[in-house]
Amino acid sequence: MDYIEIAKRVFDIEARAVGLLGDKLDNSFSQAVQQILNSSGRVIVCGMGKSGIIGKKIAATLASTGTPSFFMHPGEAYHGDLGMVTADDVFVAISNSGETDEVVKLIPFLRNSGNYLVAMTGSPASTLARAAHSHLDVGVPEEACPLQLAPTSSTTATLAMGDALAVTLMKARDFKPENFARFHPGGSLGRRLLSRVEDEMVKVNLPLVPEDARVLDVIQAITRGSLGLAIVEHSEGWGLVTDGDIRRAIERFSEAVFDKRAGELMSREPAMVPLGTRVEDALMLMDKRQITSLLVFEGERVVGVFKK
Known part of the structure; x- marks a missing residue:
């Protein structure tokens, strides 16, 4: 048979x-x-x-x-x-x-x-x-x-x-997909279309460091925050140092990296979205920029980190 x-x-x-x-x-x-x-x-x-x-x-x-x-x-x-x-x-x-x-x-x-x-x-x-x-x-x-x-x-x-x-x-x-999401709030589509970044972002114990922080302090902040990044507050706004930035800096400067400051390693124009941004829009921006984290701001302040 x-x-x-x-x-x-x-x-x-x-x-x-x-x-x-x-x-x-x-x-x-x-x-x-x-x-x-x-x-x-x-x-x-x-x-x-x-x-x-x-x-x-x-x-x-x-x-x-x-x-x-x-x-x-x-x-x-x-x-x-x-x-x-x-x-x-x-x-x-x-x-x-x-x-x-x-x-x-x-x-x-x-x-x-x-x-x-x-x-x-x-x-x-x-x-x-x-x-x-x-x-x-x-x-x-x-x-x-x-x-x-x-x-x-x-x-x-x-x-x-x-x-x-x-x-x-x-x-x-x-x-439309937005209508479908309303009836499926527990699914991935519901999350993307109905949720806002503030619903899912990390908003406590953010790894903040000043612009003149030493690299060792930046590494400790990254470890403490468990987000793979440190947020740098500087005179012109906000910057970002990721664990990838640290690795690349070590490859470039070797032992001299420990003489560097956060302001020298940070990205000066990190991807940011305002409070109230839909998760769908945040994820689309992250896909476009090929990144895994976004800073969330309200007014002049960074109030959270949204991650994939």
């Missing part, structure tokens, strides 16, 4: 299923998108079994990309959770057969409440498809399952249709 060939056949079958979806799109897709854009409510995604698992992912993708959404289990819906549905909500019901009893049972309630119903099914002639205002056809030629029993290609196709819906809505809303 060739396990790799089996896996490749699964990929081929599922890729073909997704590839055919584009030909199935019609005005129903555009109507569903426009209805969601016009709605002041949320998108409620509902499905049973494997369709429900896919529905949870679709709801999560919608919610994180600018379309308020949540998943509702059809069984729980029929036993009280329908109280969470308002007339302004758009309801997305997922059922490959379009005949899933727990989902079909919700149709009278949705009709009476005036909810716009979007159905994702593999059967345009099914009860759910015919009851929907918009039907998104996710039918597939075959399942990847050799027994044609386990939902495989059909769930992949449904997931892809949900992604198409979410991405289309993103573009229609002109959803």
Whole structure:
């Protein structure tokens, strides 16, 4: 038995299923998108079994990309959770057969409440498809399952249709990275776009030295600060001596380096940003200058060091 060939056949079958979806799109897709854009409510995604698992992912993708959404289990819906549905909500019901009893049972309630119903099914002639205002056809030629029993290609196709819906809505809303970051404050993008340098900078026990400090004093300040640098205060503003500057000075002056002063070794125009600078902008400046540290200032004072 060739396990790799089996896996490749699964990929081929599922890729073909997704590839055919584009030909199935019609005005129903555009109507569903426009209805969601016009709605002041949320998108409620509902499905049973494997369709429900896919529905949870679709709801999560919608919610994180600018379309308020949540998943509702059809069984729980029929036993009280329908109280969470308002007339302004758009309801997305997922059922490959379009005949899933727990989902079909919700149709009278949705009709009476005036909810716009979007159905994702593999059967345009099914009860759910015919009851929907918009039907998104996710039918597939075959399942990847050799027994044609386990939902495989059909769930992949449904997931892809949900992604198409979410991405289309993103573009229609002109959803930007800053918007995405608001819903993902704990991720790296949230950090870059939402955080400010003062949220992450070192601001206590800064390694400050005067311009006339001896090299040994500068080295001690660098060690004490654990930032790989010393900040030099001089008559024209601020300078910077890094541990790299010290190494290069040793190579150049040898033992005579210990006769030098901080003002002789420092960079006179260190990279600096004001308090309130976004982390994203600070990181872009650091990439451009190919450096790993920035001085942060407020007025005439250096108040912190921001590092990658």
